[in-house]
Amino acid sequence: MTAILRLEDLAIGLPPGADRSHAVAGLSLEIAPDEVVCLVGESGSGKSLTAHAVMGLLPKGLPVSGRIHFEGRDVLTLPERERRRLRGARMAMIFQEPMAALHPIMRIGDQIAEVFRFHGRPDRGGTRVLDLLESVGLPDPPLIRRARPFELSGGQRQRAMIAMALALDPVLLIADEPTTALDVTTQAQILALLRTIRARRAMAMLLITHDIGVVAEMADRVAVMHEGRLVESGPAEAVLGRPAHAYTRRLLAAVPRLAPRPHRGEALGETVLSADRIAKRYATRGGVLRPRRVVQAVADASFALRRGETLGIVGESGSGKSTLARILVRLLGADAGTVRLAGVEGNLLALGGRRLKPVRRRIQMVFQDPFASLNPRRKVHQIVAQGLLAHGVDPGTARQRVDELLRLVGLDPAAAERFPNEFSGGQRQRIGIARALALEPEVLVADEPVSALDVSIQAQVLALLAEIRDELALAMLFITHDLRVAAQLCDRVAVMRRGEIVEIGATADVLFAPRHEYTRLLLASVPGRARFDGA
Template sequence: MSGALLSIEGLTIPLPEGADRPHAIEDVSFDIGRGEIVCIVGESGSGKSMSASAVMGLLPEGLTPSAGRVVFGGRDLLGLPAAERRRLRGGKAAMIFQEPMTALNPVMTVGDQIAEALVAHGMRDRAAIRRRVIELLTRVDLPDPEKIVKSHPFRLSGGQRQRVMIAIALANEPDLLIADEPTTALDVTTQAQILELIREIQARTGMGVMFITHDFGVVAEIAHRVVVMCAGRVVEQGTADEVLNRPRHPYTIKLIGAVPRLEAAAPPIPADAPVVLDVAGLEKVYRGERSLFSRGSGREVHAADDVTLTLRRGEVLGIVGESGSGKSTVGRCLVRLIEPDGGRVMLDGTDMMAQGARGLKQARGRMQVVFQDPFASLNPRRKVGDIICEAPLAHGRPAAEVRRRMFELLKLVGLPEAAADRWPHEFSGGQRQRIGIARALALDPKVLIADEAVSALDVSVQAQVLALLDDLRTRLDLAILFITHDLRVAARICHRVAVMRRGRIVEEGPTARVFETPSHDYTRALLAAIPGRHWTAPAAPGQGDIAGAALAQGG
């Protein structure tokens, strides 16, 4: 576009020899205008974040552009001296990262970290710095800025930490804001608040925004234009309406087709199906520790408050709610990774609360967990085959039988036998989640607890893992407790949903009934907060290998 704020022209960045493809990004071109939000979308590895890193001068060591220009403010950033690039960062161009807890310094107060951004760009008057810090915290709608300014990041919620990151990014009134997956780990209500905040600030200041995301609901909510990337190349770009509703490229069509719809897809399980998990009155209370400087025992938080639910054979029960609602606490209490303070948990006739160490070990074999982050939950020092075999061997099963079953499980989750001799870091996020599922199935459980098991995955990989879970449920007659903050995902896979708020189940029933005619105000608020809730993804043909299909057609 003429007079663009930022123009990326033919940018190419080679990868080192031996990489899975020649270039991190190749011949990438797009513009961002003043007052415009441009969403960059694509799967992991598509080159979205690499493009942003090139703009900010934050490319990993060893990667250098071989062709192209990055024009900002009339200058090619690639030719600027290092000192000028540093002055640019946090000044005229600023960036918000995906995980604020990693990006923020844990030993510095929030106020000091915002002040650091101001000092780095020339502000010296301490009184003026403090006023500006309070002004920024107020601007991003943080409660009690005078208190927040003295707080350390760990004392804030995820949404509050992301608001602090936005305050730091806005400190020097940038012309360009780059937001790299800033809402991926947030629940729907917090996500909606952050998106509204970014949109409001962008409209008021007229800055341009490069918004990197794999969430098409977010794209539908805030984008003026969309750039679709695949395997390091731009395959399609246009207005949000054009790309979302009339996509042209096969990759875009299949990517959008993988977005789960907010329509219940799974009818309820027959009421006479056997109950495999019966939970009544589950309680978990966290009590603040007594301090040398305080009286009393501290504040009590009821993470699980009289939680009662049943799960039938072959059924998927979703537990949905905001961060801090108690969803994951319930899942961990059921297998006693966290000890409950009260209640009854009956697993296929076994009282989980009455089990000693030996009995609990056996009972846990019948109720296994798939965690959110497969890389963190897989031992990086053990090969995949050993990871899958570990639990059955610990339960005394014959080694030959365990090894044979391990290869069966790899096939069952769609991985080759050769995967057994590889390390976790050699796999993609979706493949690692398949390994986590294979490990969970190794003890032939009756119940699978999937704790945010697809929340960090791209929509296409997410669709594949959801299809895998549904296939395994049917083939193995599994019952699945599916914990998620993504209501579209819950609609895709769950027969029933239980909505949690502040440790209590406030509404429960068949997914279609709860989502179409919610009875509780909180459920209605969650549904209203879904990004892009008024947009319905056009249907696409079978998913297959999305990136491979696109590249085969010239990507």
């Protein structure tokens, strides 16, 4: 069968002053009708720009060369008017963040009807819009048609987005990280929907993702990109099972395996922190027009943490895991509950002022966003030493300690004199870890510390955390939405849903013999398990 899309020697230049001359170079790739090709790579690999080039959505001024044959024509030579006719009709695209990708105030129905209208096939009775909404599994299409994006959930928005892309039966659907912004259970539903659609229609799909699990779940063929070049492509089984290129092998090795790890019960020390029935609710202030809304963010959460142990808190967005973390480091007050820390008398949550300060240094936190969590106007040594100075360490000693810490997290002490913006995401997260370790804490609370990182960097940071934990006998509370990461690092796992810990126990038990229905659902939702983990 002839390819529906054929890229030949595609190159996309970058403006002068960028870190390399080409975002994409020498890329050749074919997609057959009915085929799902996954374009995989880490951030900056050029996979997204490639998709934009096919659609003709590249920012003006980026030079493109090579050929993009689509249905037998080289679209790069077509006038803009012709390309516009293809977009939305013959080829369609869906994006990562459906909330941002939908018009914020236009009704869903109008956004879809627009596609019909401006391709000369107006949907007069509105029936085609309703059919589309129905076909992507949205409940109550007449209601959804009149709704605006902010009134829908994340999964519903992405379904609406997909409906819009399918409006004119395109032969090529480009999906740019379509599930990255979604919760794992929602992701599983959207991937299932994409599979159904593909089975029902004759449509090729170019799926762009950084998530190997998604690749394993969806791909017929895989194309791996690295720094703008295609390093390997072939049938999914071959590329995932017997990767030929060194980069592909590194990439695959970096993905945490969803496999039970031995419990180290004997190696662990005494209990250092125990939490009993912590509760926290958020309430919006009611007004004349708004009823008061109350959300139970954390409900009766209890757990204990031993020296050298890592307890994973897993759950989807809104499950209350971050609230719990913030309560433990006393960034947030709790409504009820007790936290006891070894050697401290009384409830940690009730300590105030002078008695709290010496305790604070014993519990430190690492944040999710390595870009937002470092003050951009301070040099690295100031950032790392801040806690030391606040606790009365003299500047000379603090400076020495900074050098030691930077070495500990695998950075050159010379980095101390630079500003955070000179570092990559992974390096910044190392700085954040150094800052947290500066006060020699006994408990480290890490809130999604690797979620913003590429998989290879993620592997390095996870290895670093494990190493430090073992070296310093740290007790670690590790918050993550990613079960793979939890499986790799944690001794025990607590599963949270709507503020409640529904299941807690040894990782091997919770993740591989789950008792709670919700844990089972979470596990079933992890993409690529069948192909990748042999589960």
